[in-house]
Amino acid sequence: MKKARFPIQSVKLFDWWLGTRRxxxxxxxxxxxxxLDCEIDVQHTLKLFSHAVFDPEIALLRRKYTVFCPRCTHKVFKSNDIIENNELHCDNCGTVIKPHLIQDFTELTFELLKVAQPLESNYPNLHPLGGAQGNAQSLRISDMNRYINNDDDIRRLYDCL
Structure with a gap:
């Protein structure tokens, strides 16, 4: 990640954050x-995640897309790759999700592929920096235009439809 010109503080904080996840x-x-936890700009965060997915030397994370039912919030479809632009059917409530609605109900998450190595620290009980600790909203494909700002590193995270 240092080769991608990320500040060393960002890389260390990202490593620490990954190592502290349950x-x-x-x-x-x-x-x-x-x-939210580390008070880092969202665009910077998405660039970090993008490089952790797409840089073959890093290969730390994998993208995961989950489509939820708009009526009952049941998981309808999961993929690590392209989501076909077809109607989806919820097995739970029978709702048909039309192709034009899929991006509004698709959540983007990431899976850690490598075991995080614990970092030696002078501050073993260090907690996240963010003051608003709690649950962040989910990252939806429909949020794409809010975060991309003509950045190809971020855009490639959303290439699923």
Whole structure:
């Protein structure tokens, strides 16, 4: 990540944050949670996540897309790749999700592919920096225009439809 010209503080904070996640959250990491916990700009966070996915030397994370039912919020479809632009059917309530609605109900998360190595620290009980600790909103594909700002590193995270 240092080669991608990220500040060393960002890289260390990202490593620390990944290493402090509970085991049951490592398959559904939310970049907006990292941004909230560590008070880092969302665009900068998305660039970090993008390089962690697409840089073959890093290959730390994998994108995951989950489509939720607009009526009952049941998980309708999961993919690590392209989502076909077809109607989806909710097995839970029978709702048909039309193709033009899919991006509004698709959540983007990330799975950690490598075990985080604990960092030696002079501050073993250090907590996230953010003052508004809590749950961040989910990152939806429909949020794409809010975050991209003509940045190809961020745009490639959203290439699923």
């Amino acid at each position: 085991q049951n959250t490592l398959s559904s990491l939310n970049p907006l949670q990292f941004s």
